[in-house]
Amino acid sequence: MIAENKKVRFAVVGSGHIGKRHAEMISRDKESELVALVDIRSMKECDAEHFNVPFFNSIDDLLSENLDIDVINICTPNGLHAEQSIKALEAGKHVVCEKPMGLSKEKCEQ
Known part of the structure:
Protein backbone atom coordinates (compact mmCIF):
# COMPACT_ATOMS: atom_id res chain seq x y z
CA MET A 1 0.00 0.00 0.00
CA ILE A 2 1.21 3.51 -0.82
CA ALA A 3 1.29 6.08 1.98
CA GLU A 4 -1.09 9.02 1.57
CA ASN A 5 1.67 11.59 1.18
CA LYS A 6 3.82 9.49 -1.17
CA LYS A 7 3.63 10.00 -4.91
CA VAL A 8 2.94 6.96 -7.08
CA ARG A 9 6.19 6.19 -8.90
CA PHE A 10 5.89 5.11 -12.55
CA ALA A 11 8.17 3.70 -15.23
CA VAL A 12 7.01 3.66 -18.84
CA VAL A 13 8.16 0.87 -21.15
CA GLY A 14 7.94 1.98 -24.77
CA SER A 15 8.57 5.56 -25.84
CA GLY A 16 6.53 5.70 -29.02
CA HIS A 17 3.41 7.83 -29.43
CA ILE A 18 1.37 6.15 -26.68
CA GLY A 19 4.33 5.78 -24.31
CA GLU A 24 3.48 13.29 -20.21
CA MET A 25 0.33 12.58 -18.20
CA ILE A 26 2.33 11.05 -15.35
CA SER A 27 4.70 14.03 -15.33
CA ARG A 28 1.80 16.49 -15.13
CA ASP A 29 0.00 14.73 -12.28
CA LYS A 30 0.88 16.14 -8.85
CA GLU A 31 0.31 12.75 -7.18
CA SER A 32 2.57 10.85 -9.60
CA GLU A 33 6.26 10.78 -10.42
CA LEU A 34 7.90 9.49 -13.59
CA VAL A 35 11.06 7.69 -12.48
CA ALA A 36 12.24 5.85 -15.63
CA LEU A 37 11.69 5.28 -19.34
CA VAL A 38 12.50 2.22 -21.44
CA ASP A 39 12.85 1.86 -25.21
CA ILE A 40 15.05 -0.12 -27.58
CA ARG A 41 15.95 3.15 -29.31
CA SER A 42 18.22 5.76 -27.73
CA MET A 43 16.88 8.51 -25.49
CA LYS A 44 17.75 11.02 -28.21
CA GLU A 45 15.93 9.03 -30.92
CA CYS A 46 12.89 8.94 -28.64
CA ASP A 47 13.14 12.69 -27.99
CA ALA A 48 12.86 11.89 -24.28
CA GLU A 49 15.68 13.97 -22.79
CA HIS A 50 13.23 16.54 -21.39
CA PHE A 51 11.78 13.96 -18.98
CA ASN A 52 15.12 13.99 -17.11
CA VAL A 53 14.78 10.43 -15.77
CA PRO A 54 16.94 7.31 -16.08
CA PHE A 55 16.58 5.66 -19.49
CA PHE A 56 16.97 1.95 -20.19
CA ASN A 57 17.00 -0.13 -23.37
CA SER A 58 15.08 -3.12 -21.98
CA ILE A 59 12.67 -3.98 -19.21
CA ASP A 60 15.30 -6.42 -17.92
CA ASP A 61 17.81 -3.57 -17.54
CA LEU A 62 15.18 -1.49 -15.75
CA LEU A 63 14.24 -4.26 -13.32
CA SER A 64 17.88 -5.13 -12.58
CA GLU A 65 18.43 -1.61 -11.19
CA ASN A 66 15.93 -2.19 -8.35
CA LEU A 67 14.55 1.34 -8.60
CA ASP A 68 11.69 2.33 -6.30
CA ILE A 69 8.85 1.86 -8.82
CA ASP A 70 5.22 1.28 -7.93
CA VAL A 71 3.72 0.90 -11.42
CA ILE A 72 5.13 -0.07 -14.80
CA ASN A 73 3.16 1.10 -17.84
CA ILE A 74 3.58 -1.24 -20.82
CA CYS A 75 3.29 0.79 -24.03
CA THR A 76 5.23 -1.38 -26.47
CA PRO A 77 4.11 -3.21 -29.63
CA ASN A 78 1.25 -5.66 -28.97
CA GLY A 79 3.37 -8.79 -29.30
CA LEU A 80 5.51 -7.75 -26.32
CA HIS A 81 2.72 -6.89 -23.86
CA ALA A 82 2.27 -10.30 -22.22
CA GLU A 83 5.99 -11.06 -21.77
CA GLN A 84 6.81 -7.61 -20.39
CA SER A 85 3.74 -7.50 -18.13
CA ILE A 86 4.63 -10.88 -16.65
CA LYS A 87 8.22 -9.75 -15.96
CA ALA A 88 6.94 -6.63 -14.20
CA LEU A 89 4.40 -8.60 -12.16
CA GLU A 90 7.01 -11.19 -11.17
CA ALA A 91 9.16 -8.28 -9.94
CA GLY A 92 6.30 -7.25 -7.64
CA LYS A 93 5.19 -4.20 -9.63
CA HIS A 94 1.69 -3.08 -10.49
CA VAL A 95 1.10 -3.00 -14.26
CA VAL A 96 -0.86 -0.76 -16.60
CA CYS A 97 -0.90 -2.44 -20.00
CA GLU A 98 -2.08 -0.94 -23.26
CA LYS A 99 -4.49 -3.22 -25.10
CA PRO A 100 -4.35 -5.98 -26.04
CA MET A 101 -2.85 -7.73 -23.04
CA GLY A 102 -1.72 -10.60 -25.26
CA LEU A 103 -2.11 -11.89 -28.79
CA SER A 104 -3.84 -15.11 -27.77
CA LYS A 105 -6.16 -16.37 -25.06
CA GLU A 106 -3.32 -18.52 -23.73
CA LYS A 107 -0.94 -15.54 -23.40
CA CYS A 108 -3.60 -13.55 -21.56
CA GLU A 109 -4.26 -16.42 -19.15
CA GLN A 110 -0.59 -16.69 -18.14
Whole structure:
Protein backbone atom coordinates (compact mmCIF):
# COMPACT_ATOMS: atom_id res chain seq x y z
CA MET A 1 0.00 0.00 0.00
CA ILE A 2 1.21 3.51 -0.82
CA ALA A 3 1.29 6.08 1.98
CA GLU A 4 -1.09 9.02 1.57
CA ASN A 5 1.67 11.59 1.18
CA LYS A 6 3.82 9.49 -1.17
CA LYS A 7 3.63 10.00 -4.91
CA VAL A 8 2.94 6.96 -7.08
CA ARG A 9 6.19 6.19 -8.90
CA PHE A 10 5.89 5.11 -12.55
CA ALA A 11 8.17 3.70 -15.23
CA VAL A 12 7.01 3.66 -18.84
CA VAL A 13 8.16 0.87 -21.15
CA GLY A 14 7.94 1.98 -24.77
CA SER A 15 8.57 5.56 -25.84
CA GLY A 16 6.53 5.70 -29.02
CA HIS A 17 3.41 7.83 -29.43
CA ILE A 18 1.37 6.15 -26.68
CA GLY A 19 4.33 5.78 -24.31
CA LYS A 20 5.10 9.49 -24.62
CA ARG A 21 1.46 10.30 -23.83
CA HIS A 22 1.64 8.13 -20.71
CA ALA A 23 4.90 9.79 -19.65
CA GLU A 24 3.48 13.29 -20.21
CA MET A 25 0.33 12.58 -18.20
CA ILE A 26 2.33 11.05 -15.35
CA SER A 27 4.70 14.03 -15.33
CA ARG A 28 1.80 16.49 -15.13
CA ASP A 29 0.00 14.73 -12.28
CA LYS A 30 0.88 16.14 -8.85
CA GLU A 31 0.31 12.75 -7.18
CA SER A 32 2.57 10.85 -9.60
CA GLU A 33 6.26 10.78 -10.42
CA LEU A 34 7.90 9.49 -13.59
CA VAL A 35 11.06 7.69 -12.48
CA ALA A 36 12.24 5.85 -15.63
CA LEU A 37 11.69 5.28 -19.34
CA VAL A 38 12.50 2.22 -21.44
CA ASP A 39 12.85 1.86 -25.21
CA ILE A 40 15.05 -0.12 -27.58
CA ARG A 41 15.95 3.15 -29.31
CA SER A 42 18.22 5.76 -27.73
CA MET A 43 16.88 8.51 -25.49
CA LYS A 44 17.75 11.02 -28.21
CA GLU A 45 15.93 9.03 -30.92
CA CYS A 46 12.89 8.94 -28.64
CA ASP A 47 13.14 12.69 -27.99
CA ALA A 48 12.86 11.89 -24.28
CA GLU A 49 15.68 13.97 -22.79
CA HIS A 50 13.23 16.54 -21.39
CA PHE A 51 11.78 13.96 -18.98
CA ASN A 52 15.12 13.99 -17.11
CA VAL A 53 14.78 10.43 -15.77
CA PRO A 54 16.94 7.31 -16.08
CA PHE A 55 16.58 5.66 -19.49
CA PHE A 56 16.97 1.95 -20.19
CA ASN A 57 17.00 -0.13 -23.37
CA SER A 58 15.08 -3.12 -21.98
CA ILE A 59 12.67 -3.98 -19.21
CA ASP A 60 15.30 -6.42 -17.92
CA ASP A 61 17.81 -3.57 -17.54
CA LEU A 62 15.18 -1.49 -15.75
CA LEU A 63 14.24 -4.26 -13.32
CA SER A 64 17.88 -5.13 -12.58
CA GLU A 65 18.43 -1.61 -11.19
CA ASN A 66 15.93 -2.19 -8.35
CA LEU A 67 14.55 1.34 -8.60
CA ASP A 68 11.69 2.33 -6.30
CA ILE A 69 8.85 1.86 -8.82
CA ASP A 70 5.22 1.28 -7.93
CA VAL A 71 3.72 0.90 -11.42
CA ILE A 72 5.13 -0.07 -14.80
CA ASN A 73 3.16 1.10 -17.84
CA ILE A 74 3.58 -1.24 -20.82
CA CYS A 75 3.29 0.79 -24.03
CA THR A 76 5.23 -1.38 -26.47
CA PRO A 77 4.11 -3.21 -29.63
CA ASN A 78 1.25 -5.66 -28.97
CA GLY A 79 3.37 -8.79 -29.30
CA LEU A 80 5.51 -7.75 -26.32
CA HIS A 81 2.72 -6.89 -23.86
CA ALA A 82 2.27 -10.30 -22.22
CA GLU A 83 5.99 -11.06 -21.77
CA GLN A 84 6.81 -7.61 -20.39
CA SER A 85 3.74 -7.50 -18.13
CA ILE A 86 4.63 -10.88 -16.65
CA LYS A 87 8.22 -9.75 -15.96
CA ALA A 88 6.94 -6.63 -14.20
CA LEU A 89 4.40 -8.60 -12.16
CA GLU A 90 7.01 -11.19 -11.17
CA ALA A 91 9.16 -8.28 -9.94
CA GLY A 92 6.30 -7.25 -7.64
CA LYS A 93 5.19 -4.20 -9.63
CA HIS A 94 1.69 -3.08 -10.49
CA VAL A 95 1.10 -3.00 -14.26
CA VAL A 96 -0.86 -0.76 -16.60
CA CYS A 97 -0.90 -2.44 -20.00
CA GLU A 98 -2.08 -0.94 -23.26
CA LYS A 99 -4.49 -3.22 -25.10
CA PRO A 100 -4.35 -5.98 -26.04
CA MET A 101 -2.85 -7.73 -23.04
CA GLY A 102 -1.72 -10.60 -25.26
CA LEU A 103 -2.11 -11.89 -28.79
CA SER A 104 -3.84 -15.11 -27.77
CA LYS A 105 -6.16 -16.37 -25.06
CA GLU A 106 -3.32 -18.52 -23.73
CA LYS A 107 -0.94 -15.54 -23.40
CA CYS A 108 -3.60 -13.55 -21.56
CA GLU A 109 -4.26 -16.42 -19.15
CA GLN A 110 -0.59 -16.69 -18.14
